[in-house]
Each structure stands twice: as C-alpha cells, then as structure tokens.
Amino acid sequence: xxxxxxxxxxxxxxxxxxxxxxxSAMSNDGMSMPAMGEPIMLGDLELTNAFTRAMPPNAPAGGxxxxxxxxxxxxxxxxxxxxxxxxxxEIHEMKIVDDVMKMQSLPDGLVIPAGQTVELKPGxxxxxxxxxxxxxxxxxxxxxxxTFENAGSVDLMLPVAPLGAMAMPGMxxxxx
Ligand SMILES: [Cu+2]
Numbered sequence: 001x002x003x004x005x006x007x008x009x010x011x012x013x014x015x016x017x018x019x020x021x022x023x024s025a026m027s028n029d030g031m032s033m034p035a036m037g038e039p040i041m042l043g044d045l046e047l048t049n050a051f052t053r054a055m056p057p058n059a060p061a062g063g064x065x066x067x068x069x070x071x072x073x074x075x076x077x078x079x080x081x082x083x084x085x086x087x088x089x090e091i092h093e094m095k096i097v098d099d100v101m102k103m104q105s106l107p108d109g110l111v112i113p114a115g116q117t118v119e120l121k122p123g124x125x126x127x128x129x130x131x132x133x134x135x136x137x138x139x140x141x142x143x144x145x146x147t148f149e150n151a152g153s154v155d156l157m158l159p160v161a162p163l164g165a166m167a168m169p170g171m172x173x174x175x176x
Pocket of ligand 1: 063126
C-alpha cells in the first residue's frame with residue numbers, strides 16, 4: 001500500500017517535474033562556462049581575473065592573463081595552454097636582458113607554489129597567442145584551455161578588454 005502510494009506520488013512528481021528539469025538541464029548546458037569574473041575552481045586551484053586584450057589590426061600575437069591561487073599543500077605547474085583561435089599558444093615570462101625587456105617562452109611551464117598566488121598580467125607572466133587567425137576585438141570572448149600538472153585541465157573564456165588595458169575594466173559585465 002505504502003509502496004503503491006509512493007509510486008503514484010513519484011509518477012505525479014515526475015510528470016510535473018520533468019519538463020522543468022529538462023529545461024533547466026538545457027539551460028545549464030548552454031551556460032557551462034561560469035559567469036565572467038566568477039572564480040573558477042580546479043582542484044586546489046582558484047582562477048580569477050581571466051582576460052585578454054584587443055589587438056591592433058594585423059597584429060599576429062596577443063597576451064592572455066589570469067590570476068592563479070594554489071590553496072593546496074603541493075606545488076602545481078601550468079604546463080600548457082591551447083585554443084582554437086589558430087596559431088600556437090605558449091606560456092611566457094617577461095625578463096630584462098641587457099636592460100631590454102624581453103619575453104620568452106617557459107618550456108617547463110610556470111610553477112604555482114603551494115599556498116601562493118601567481119598573477120599572469122601585462123608586463124609579467126602571460127599566455128601568448130601567436131599567429132592567431134584574426135586579431136582579438138574588444139567585447140569578444142576568447143576560449144583557452146589551461147593544463148596543470150596536478151589539477152588537470154580547465155576551459156576558460158577570456159573576455160577581450162580594450163587595446164592596452166592593464167586589467168578587465170571593473171571585471172564586471174554590467175559595467176559600462
Ligand atoms: Cu609573450
């Protein structure tokens with residue numbers, strides 16, 4: 001008796017609930033990316049402030065930036081980055097060589113020490129998009145996949161800030 005009642009109740013619930021559930025599953029699917037500016041967790045890593053910048057016409061390369069905090073007790077390492085924007089994607093550092101600021105790739109990746117925060121930012125470490133199919137334009141979103149030695153891979157969408165911006169303005173989509 002109880003079982004029957006339960007089954008009936010469950011059937012009624014399923015009838016009512018399934019269209020809504022299907023709908024929410026659909027909209028979840030369409031928004032698998034976290035809202036811009038929201039921290040993204042990947043294992044012990046927290047990623048914030050991801051952005052890139054508009055590139056001048058015909059510019060072949062541009063930088064990508066993100067702040068990575070390692071909340072864990074073991075070091076991790078950003079080993080690679082990839083994207084479907086064309087060309088190649090590398091992890092770069094800026095370095096002063098003979099009084100000249102130069103950038104070079106980090107073939108061994110970038111260590112994210114346990115308990116510390118590493119900022120990829122203009123003038124410092126960055127993701128380098130080289131020979132992209134077309135220059136990034138302000139307001140676009142650029143997909144990038146970051147792969148870490150321990151934490152694995154994560155897909156990010158980088159909002160494109162204005163040319164030369166040092167940060168994403170306000171880090172807030174609703175901000176004019
Ligand atoms: Cu670079």
